Amino acid sequence: MKKQRLLVFSLALNAVLILTFLAFGYIYRDKIVQRFVKMKGNPTIVMYGNSITAQGKWVELLGRADVMNNGLPGQATYHFLKQIDSYVIDLHPKICFIKGGINDITLGVAQDQIQAHYKAILEILMEHNITPVVTLTVFEQNDPYSKREVDALNRFLVSYCTQKNISYIDLNQYISDSTGLRAEYAIDKTHLNTKAYKIWAREISRVLKEKGI
Incomplete structure:
Protein backbone atom coordinates (compact mmCIF):
# COMPACT_ATOMS: atom_id res chain seq x y z
CA MET A 1 0.00 0.00 0.00
CA GLY A 41 23.69 32.82 -37.09
CA ASN A 42 22.77 34.18 -40.51
CA PRO A 43 19.05 34.80 -39.99
CA THR A 44 16.99 35.49 -43.09
CA ILE A 45 15.19 38.43 -41.46
CA VAL A 46 16.42 41.02 -38.99
CA MET A 47 13.99 43.29 -37.16
CA TYR A 48 15.86 46.49 -36.29
CA GLY A 49 14.46 49.41 -34.35
CA ASN A 50 13.60 50.76 -30.92
CA SER A 51 11.48 49.31 -28.09
CA ILE A 52 8.41 49.07 -30.33
CA THR A 53 10.33 46.60 -32.49
CA ALA A 54 12.00 44.94 -29.50
CA GLN A 55 8.65 44.14 -27.84
CA GLY A 56 7.38 42.20 -30.85
CA LYS A 57 7.31 38.38 -30.56
CA TRP A 58 8.36 38.02 -34.16
CA VAL A 59 8.97 34.27 -34.26
CA GLU A 60 5.41 33.72 -33.11
CA LEU A 61 3.89 36.60 -35.09
CA LEU A 62 5.50 35.62 -38.40
CA GLY A 63 5.33 31.88 -37.84
CA ARG A 64 8.94 31.28 -38.79
CA ALA A 65 12.20 30.60 -36.97
CA ASP A 66 14.66 32.47 -39.21
CA VAL A 67 13.91 35.94 -37.84
CA MET A 68 16.21 37.81 -35.44
CA ASN A 69 14.75 40.48 -33.18
CA ASN A 70 17.49 43.08 -32.74
CA GLY A 71 15.34 45.88 -31.40
CA LEU A 72 17.21 48.34 -29.18
CA PRO A 73 14.92 49.86 -26.54
CA GLY A 74 15.39 53.56 -25.89
CA GLN A 75 17.68 54.08 -28.88
CA ALA A 76 17.49 56.75 -31.57
CA THR A 77 18.43 56.62 -35.26
CA TYR A 78 21.96 57.80 -34.41
CA HIS A 79 22.44 54.64 -32.32
CA PHE A 80 20.95 52.43 -35.05
CA LEU A 81 23.48 53.85 -37.49
CA LYS A 82 26.44 53.39 -35.14
CA GLN A 83 25.53 49.80 -34.26
CA ILE A 84 24.30 48.58 -37.63
CA ASP A 85 27.40 46.47 -38.35
CA SER A 86 27.07 44.18 -35.33
CA TYR A 87 23.27 44.15 -35.16
CA VAL A 88 22.54 43.72 -38.89
CA ILE A 89 25.39 43.69 -41.42
CA ASP A 90 27.52 41.01 -39.74
CA LEU A 91 24.49 38.68 -39.60
CA HIS A 92 24.11 38.69 -43.43
CA PRO A 93 20.30 38.64 -43.54
CA LYS A 94 18.39 38.81 -46.80
CA ILE A 95 16.05 41.50 -45.52
CA CYS A 96 15.96 44.05 -42.70
CA PHE A 97 12.80 45.71 -41.40
CA ILE A 98 13.78 49.07 -39.92
CA LYS A 99 11.58 51.25 -37.72
CA GLY A 100 12.59 54.26 -35.66
CA GLY A 101 12.41 57.99 -35.18
CA ILE A 102 10.01 58.44 -32.28
CA ASN A 103 12.80 58.54 -29.69
CA ASP A 104 14.61 61.17 -31.78
CA ILE A 105 11.44 63.27 -31.84
CA THR A 106 10.96 62.89 -28.08
CA LEU A 107 14.56 64.02 -27.56
CA GLY A 108 14.08 67.02 -29.86
CA VAL A 109 16.50 65.89 -32.58
CA ALA A 110 16.17 68.08 -35.68
CA GLN A 111 14.42 66.62 -38.72
CA ASP A 112 17.44 67.03 -40.98
CA GLN A 113 19.54 64.93 -38.59
CA ILE A 114 16.92 62.18 -38.24
CA GLN A 115 16.50 62.05 -42.00
CA ALA A 116 20.26 61.97 -42.59
CA HIS A 117 20.64 59.05 -40.15
CA TYR A 118 17.78 57.16 -41.81
CA LYS A 119 19.20 57.77 -45.28
CA ALA A 120 22.64 56.53 -44.19
CA ILE A 121 21.14 53.39 -42.62
CA LEU A 122 19.22 52.53 -45.79
CA GLU A 123 22.24 53.18 -48.01
CA ILE A 124 24.45 50.91 -45.87
CA LEU A 125 21.89 48.10 -46.06
CA MET A 126 21.64 48.39 -49.85
CA GLU A 127 25.44 48.54 -50.21
CA HIS A 128 25.61 45.17 -48.44
CA ASN A 129 22.87 43.64 -50.61
CA ILE A 130 20.44 43.53 -47.70
CA THR A 131 16.91 44.44 -48.73
CA PRO A 132 15.64 47.27 -46.50
CA VAL A 133 11.97 47.68 -45.65
CA VAL A 134 10.90 50.77 -43.72
CA THR A 135 8.02 50.74 -41.28
CA LEU A 136 6.90 54.35 -41.15
CA THR A 137 7.01 55.95 -37.72
CA VAL A 138 3.80 55.40 -35.76
CA PHE A 139 2.04 58.37 -34.17
CA GLU A 140 1.83 58.74 -30.42
CA GLN A 141 -1.48 59.30 -28.65
CA ASN A 142 -2.84 62.83 -28.42
CA ASP A 143 0.45 64.71 -28.92
CA PRO A 144 0.11 67.42 -31.62
CA TYR A 145 3.82 68.30 -31.61
CA SER A 146 4.90 64.68 -31.95
CA LYS A 147 2.31 64.11 -34.69
CA ARG A 148 3.62 67.05 -36.75
CA GLU A 149 7.17 65.74 -36.45
CA VAL A 150 6.15 62.18 -37.31
CA ASP A 151 4.26 63.48 -40.35
CA ALA A 152 7.35 65.37 -41.51
CA LEU A 153 9.60 62.32 -41.05
CA ASN A 154 7.16 60.01 -42.81
CA ARG A 155 6.81 62.37 -45.77
CA PHE A 156 10.59 62.20 -46.17
CA LEU A 157 10.63 58.41 -45.81
CA VAL A 158 7.86 57.88 -48.37
CA SER A 159 9.62 60.21 -50.84
CA TYR A 160 13.04 58.59 -50.34
CA CYS A 161 11.69 55.04 -50.47
CA THR A 162 9.77 55.84 -53.66
CA GLN A 163 12.90 57.27 -55.29
CA LYS A 164 15.03 54.26 -54.30
CA ASN A 165 12.34 51.61 -54.89
CA ILE A 166 12.37 50.63 -51.21
CA SER A 167 9.26 48.98 -49.80
CA TYR A 168 7.61 50.61 -46.81
CA ILE A 169 4.81 49.74 -44.41
CA ASP A 170 2.33 52.35 -43.21
CA LEU A 171 0.74 51.15 -39.97
CA ASN A 172 -0.88 54.51 -39.25
CA GLN A 173 -3.59 53.87 -41.83
CA TYR A 174 -4.75 50.92 -39.74
CA ILE A 175 -4.07 51.90 -36.12
CA SER A 176 -4.16 55.70 -36.01
CA ASP A 177 -6.66 58.49 -36.65
CA SER A 178 -6.48 62.30 -36.93
CA THR A 179 -5.44 62.61 -33.26
CA GLY A 180 -2.72 59.95 -33.36
CA LEU A 181 -2.40 56.35 -32.17
CA ARG A 182 -5.82 54.93 -31.32
CA ALA A 183 -6.28 53.71 -27.74
CA GLU A 184 -7.54 50.30 -28.88
CA TYR A 185 -4.09 49.57 -30.36
CA ALA A 186 -1.95 50.99 -27.55
CA ILE A 187 -0.67 49.95 -24.14
CA ASP A 188 0.51 53.48 -23.36
CA LYS A 189 1.13 56.75 -25.20
CA THR A 190 3.72 55.22 -27.54
CA HIS A 191 3.78 51.43 -27.44
CA LEU A 192 1.61 48.91 -29.26
CA ASN A 193 -0.60 46.10 -28.02
CA THR A 194 -1.13 42.60 -29.40
CA LYS A 195 -3.82 43.73 -31.86
CA ALA A 196 -1.44 46.24 -33.42
CA TYR A 197 1.41 43.71 -33.66
CA LYS A 198 -0.85 41.29 -35.50
CA ILE A 199 -1.59 43.97 -38.10
CA TRP A 200 2.11 44.78 -38.38
CA ALA A 201 2.97 41.08 -38.79
CA ARG A 202 0.31 40.77 -41.49
CA GLU A 203 1.92 43.61 -43.44
CA ILE A 204 5.41 42.16 -42.97
CA SER A 205 4.19 38.78 -44.23
CA ARG A 206 2.69 40.50 -47.27
CA VAL A 207 6.04 42.13 -48.10
CA LEU A 208 7.92 38.86 -47.59
CA LYS A 209 5.52 37.08 -49.93
CA GLU A 210 5.91 39.79 -52.56
CA LYS A 211 9.69 39.44 -52.38
CA GLY A 212 9.66 35.64 -52.29
CA ILE A 213 11.42 35.45 -48.93
Missing part, protein backbone atom coordinates in the same frame (compact mmCIF):
# COMPACT_ATOMS: atom_id res chain seq x y z
CA LYS A 2 2.82 2.34 0.91
CA LYS A 3 4.63 1.55 -2.35
CA GLN A 4 1.43 2.23 -4.27
CA ARG A 5 1.06 5.66 -2.67
CA LEU A 6 4.69 6.46 -3.45
CA LEU A 7 4.19 5.42 -7.08
CA VAL A 8 1.07 7.59 -7.40
CA PHE A 9 2.90 10.52 -5.80
CA SER A 10 5.88 10.04 -8.11
CA LEU A 11 3.67 9.92 -11.21
CA ALA A 12 1.75 13.00 -10.09
CA LEU A 13 4.99 14.90 -9.44
CA ASN A 14 6.36 13.94 -12.85
CA ALA A 15 3.13 15.09 -14.50
CA VAL A 16 3.34 18.45 -12.71
CA LEU A 17 6.98 18.88 -13.76
CA ILE A 18 6.19 18.02 -17.38
CA LEU A 19 3.24 20.43 -17.46
CA THR A 20 5.39 23.16 -15.87
CA PHE A 21 8.11 22.58 -18.46
CA LEU A 22 5.59 22.70 -21.32
CA ALA A 23 3.98 25.85 -19.94
CA PHE A 24 7.40 27.49 -19.56
CA GLY A 25 8.29 26.54 -23.13
CA TYR A 26 5.02 27.92 -24.45
CA ILE A 27 5.29 31.25 -22.61
CA TYR A 28 8.94 31.79 -23.50
CA ARG A 29 8.97 30.06 -26.89
CA ASP A 30 9.84 33.26 -28.76
CA LYS A 31 12.87 33.93 -26.56
CA ILE A 32 13.94 30.28 -26.76
CA VAL A 33 13.81 30.26 -30.56
CA GLN A 34 15.67 33.60 -30.63
CA ARG A 35 18.50 31.95 -28.69
CA PHE A 36 18.74 29.21 -31.32
CA VAL A 37 18.64 31.75 -34.16
CA LYS A 38 21.45 33.70 -32.52
CA MET A 39 23.54 30.55 -32.01
CA LYS A 40 22.97 29.39 -35.58
Whole structure:
Protein backbone atom coordinates (compact mmCIF):
# COMPACT_ATOMS: atom_id res chain seq x y z
CA MET A 1 0.00 0.00 0.00
CA LYS A 2 2.82 2.34 0.91
CA LYS A 3 4.63 1.55 -2.35
CA GLN A 4 1.43 2.23 -4.27
CA ARG A 5 1.06 5.66 -2.67
CA LEU A 6 4.69 6.46 -3.45
CA LEU A 7 4.19 5.42 -7.08
CA VAL A 8 1.07 7.59 -7.40
CA PHE A 9 2.90 10.52 -5.80
CA SER A 10 5.88 10.04 -8.11
CA LEU A 11 3.67 9.92 -11.21
CA ALA A 12 1.75 13.00 -10.09
CA LEU A 13 4.99 14.90 -9.44
CA ASN A 14 6.36 13.94 -12.85
CA ALA A 15 3.13 15.09 -14.50
CA VAL A 16 3.34 18.45 -12.71
CA LEU A 17 6.98 18.88 -13.76
CA ILE A 18 6.19 18.02 -17.38
CA LEU A 19 3.24 20.43 -17.46
CA THR A 20 5.39 23.16 -15.87
CA PHE A 21 8.11 22.58 -18.46
CA LEU A 22 5.59 22.70 -21.32
CA ALA A 23 3.98 25.85 -19.94
CA PHE A 24 7.40 27.49 -19.56
CA GLY A 25 8.29 26.54 -23.13
CA TYR A 26 5.02 27.92 -24.45
CA ILE A 27 5.29 31.25 -22.61
CA TYR A 28 8.94 31.79 -23.50
CA ARG A 29 8.97 30.06 -26.89
CA ASP A 30 9.84 33.26 -28.76
CA LYS A 31 12.87 33.93 -26.56
CA ILE A 32 13.94 30.28 -26.76
CA VAL A 33 13.81 30.26 -30.56
CA GLN A 34 15.67 33.60 -30.63
CA ARG A 35 18.50 31.95 -28.69
CA PHE A 36 18.74 29.21 -31.32
CA VAL A 37 18.64 31.75 -34.16
CA LYS A 38 21.45 33.70 -32.52
CA MET A 39 23.54 30.55 -32.01
CA LYS A 40 22.97 29.39 -35.58
CA GLY A 41 23.69 32.82 -37.09
CA ASN A 42 22.77 34.18 -40.51
CA PRO A 43 19.05 34.80 -39.99
CA THR A 44 16.99 35.49 -43.09
CA ILE A 45 15.19 38.43 -41.46
CA VAL A 46 16.42 41.02 -38.99
CA MET A 47 13.99 43.29 -37.16
CA TYR A 48 15.86 46.49 -36.29
CA GLY A 49 14.46 49.41 -34.35
CA ASN A 50 13.60 50.76 -30.92
CA SER A 51 11.48 49.31 -28.09
CA ILE A 52 8.41 49.07 -30.33
CA THR A 53 10.33 46.60 -32.49
CA ALA A 54 12.00 44.94 -29.50
CA GLN A 55 8.65 44.14 -27.84
CA GLY A 56 7.38 42.20 -30.85
CA LYS A 57 7.31 38.38 -30.56
CA TRP A 58 8.36 38.02 -34.16
CA VAL A 59 8.97 34.27 -34.26
CA GLU A 60 5.41 33.72 -33.11
CA LEU A 61 3.89 36.60 -35.09
CA LEU A 62 5.50 35.62 -38.40
CA GLY A 63 5.33 31.88 -37.84
CA ARG A 64 8.94 31.28 -38.79
CA ALA A 65 12.20 30.60 -36.97
CA ASP A 66 14.66 32.47 -39.21
CA VAL A 67 13.91 35.94 -37.84
CA MET A 68 16.21 37.81 -35.44
CA ASN A 69 14.75 40.48 -33.18
CA ASN A 70 17.49 43.08 -32.74
CA GLY A 71 15.34 45.88 -31.40
CA LEU A 72 17.21 48.34 -29.18
CA PRO A 73 14.92 49.86 -26.54
CA GLY A 74 15.39 53.56 -25.89
CA GLN A 75 17.68 54.08 -28.88
CA ALA A 76 17.49 56.75 -31.57
CA THR A 77 18.43 56.62 -35.26
CA TYR A 78 21.96 57.80 -34.41
CA HIS A 79 22.44 54.64 -32.32
CA PHE A 80 20.95 52.43 -35.05
CA LEU A 81 23.48 53.85 -37.49
CA LYS A 82 26.44 53.39 -35.14
CA GLN A 83 25.53 49.80 -34.26
CA ILE A 84 24.30 48.58 -37.63
CA ASP A 85 27.40 46.47 -38.35
CA SER A 86 27.07 44.18 -35.33
CA TYR A 87 23.27 44.15 -35.16
CA VAL A 88 22.54 43.72 -38.89
CA ILE A 89 25.39 43.69 -41.42
CA ASP A 90 27.52 41.01 -39.74
CA LEU A 91 24.49 38.68 -39.60
CA HIS A 92 24.11 38.69 -43.43
CA PRO A 93 20.30 38.64 -43.54
CA LYS A 94 18.39 38.81 -46.80
CA ILE A 95 16.05 41.50 -45.52
CA CYS A 96 15.96 44.05 -42.70
CA PHE A 97 12.80 45.71 -41.40
CA ILE A 98 13.78 49.07 -39.92
CA LYS A 99 11.58 51.25 -37.72
CA GLY A 100 12.59 54.26 -35.66
CA GLY A 101 12.41 57.99 -35.18
CA ILE A 102 10.01 58.44 -32.28
CA ASN A 103 12.80 58.54 -29.69
CA ASP A 104 14.61 61.17 -31.78
CA ILE A 105 11.44 63.27 -31.84
CA THR A 106 10.96 62.89 -28.08
CA LEU A 107 14.56 64.02 -27.56
CA GLY A 108 14.08 67.02 -29.86
CA VAL A 109 16.50 65.89 -32.58
CA ALA A 110 16.17 68.08 -35.68
CA GLN A 111 14.42 66.62 -38.72
CA ASP A 112 17.44 67.03 -40.98
CA GLN A 113 19.54 64.93 -38.59
CA ILE A 114 16.92 62.18 -38.24
CA GLN A 115 16.50 62.05 -42.00
CA ALA A 116 20.26 61.97 -42.59
CA HIS A 117 20.64 59.05 -40.15
CA TYR A 118 17.78 57.16 -41.81
CA LYS A 119 19.20 57.77 -45.28
CA ALA A 120 22.64 56.53 -44.19
CA ILE A 121 21.14 53.39 -42.62
CA LEU A 122 19.22 52.53 -45.79
CA GLU A 123 22.24 53.18 -48.01
CA ILE A 124 24.45 50.91 -45.87
CA LEU A 125 21.89 48.10 -46.06
CA MET A 126 21.64 48.39 -49.85
CA GLU A 127 25.44 48.54 -50.21
CA HIS A 128 25.61 45.17 -48.44
CA ASN A 129 22.87 43.64 -50.61
CA ILE A 130 20.44 43.53 -47.70
CA THR A 131 16.91 44.44 -48.73
CA PRO A 132 15.64 47.27 -46.50
CA VAL A 133 11.97 47.68 -45.65
CA VAL A 134 10.90 50.77 -43.72
CA THR A 135 8.02 50.74 -41.28
CA LEU A 136 6.90 54.35 -41.15
CA THR A 137 7.01 55.95 -37.72
CA VAL A 138 3.80 55.40 -35.76
CA PHE A 139 2.04 58.37 -34.17
CA GLU A 140 1.83 58.74 -30.42
CA GLN A 141 -1.48 59.30 -28.65
CA ASN A 142 -2.84 62.83 -28.42
CA ASP A 143 0.45 64.71 -28.92
CA PRO A 144 0.11 67.42 -31.62
CA TYR A 145 3.82 68.30 -31.61
CA SER A 146 4.90 64.68 -31.95
CA LYS A 147 2.31 64.11 -34.69
CA ARG A 148 3.62 67.05 -36.75
CA GLU A 149 7.17 65.74 -36.45
CA VAL A 150 6.15 62.18 -37.31
CA ASP A 151 4.26 63.48 -40.35
CA ALA A 152 7.35 65.37 -41.51
CA LEU A 153 9.60 62.32 -41.05
CA ASN A 154 7.16 60.01 -42.81
CA ARG A 155 6.81 62.37 -45.77
CA PHE A 156 10.59 62.20 -46.17
CA LEU A 157 10.63 58.41 -45.81
CA VAL A 158 7.86 57.88 -48.37
CA SER A 159 9.62 60.21 -50.84
CA TYR A 160 13.04 58.59 -50.34
CA CYS A 161 11.69 55.04 -50.47
CA THR A 162 9.77 55.84 -53.66
CA GLN A 163 12.90 57.27 -55.29
CA LYS A 164 15.03 54.26 -54.30
CA ASN A 165 12.34 51.61 -54.89
CA ILE A 166 12.37 50.63 -51.21
CA SER A 167 9.26 48.98 -49.80
CA TYR A 168 7.61 50.61 -46.81
CA ILE A 169 4.81 49.74 -44.41
CA ASP A 170 2.33 52.35 -43.21
CA LEU A 171 0.74 51.15 -39.97
CA ASN A 172 -0.88 54.51 -39.25
CA GLN A 173 -3.59 53.87 -41.83
CA TYR A 174 -4.75 50.92 -39.74
CA ILE A 175 -4.07 51.90 -36.12
CA SER A 176 -4.16 55.70 -36.01
CA ASP A 177 -6.66 58.49 -36.65
CA SER A 178 -6.48 62.30 -36.93
CA THR A 179 -5.44 62.61 -33.26
CA GLY A 180 -2.72 59.95 -33.36
CA LEU A 181 -2.40 56.35 -32.17
CA ARG A 182 -5.82 54.93 -31.32
CA ALA A 183 -6.28 53.71 -27.74
CA GLU A 184 -7.54 50.30 -28.88
CA TYR A 185 -4.09 49.57 -30.36
CA ALA A 186 -1.95 50.99 -27.55
CA ILE A 187 -0.67 49.95 -24.14
CA ASP A 188 0.51 53.48 -23.36
CA LYS A 189 1.13 56.75 -25.20
CA THR A 190 3.72 55.22 -27.54
CA HIS A 191 3.78 51.43 -27.44
CA LEU A 192 1.61 48.91 -29.26
CA ASN A 193 -0.60 46.10 -28.02
CA THR A 194 -1.13 42.60 -29.40
CA LYS A 195 -3.82 43.73 -31.86
CA ALA A 196 -1.44 46.24 -33.42
CA TYR A 197 1.41 43.71 -33.66
CA LYS A 198 -0.85 41.29 -35.50
CA ILE A 199 -1.59 43.97 -38.10
CA TRP A 200 2.11 44.78 -38.38
CA ALA A 201 2.97 41.08 -38.79
CA ARG A 202 0.31 40.77 -41.49
CA GLU A 203 1.92 43.61 -43.44
CA ILE A 204 5.41 42.16 -42.97
CA SER A 205 4.19 38.78 -44.23
CA ARG A 206 2.69 40.50 -47.27
CA VAL A 207 6.04 42.13 -48.10
CA LEU A 208 7.92 38.86 -47.59
CA LYS A 209 5.52 37.08 -49.93
CA GLU A 210 5.91 39.79 -52.56
CA LYS A 211 9.69 39.44 -52.38
CA GLY A 212 9.66 35.64 -52.29
CA ILE A 213 11.42 35.45 -48.93
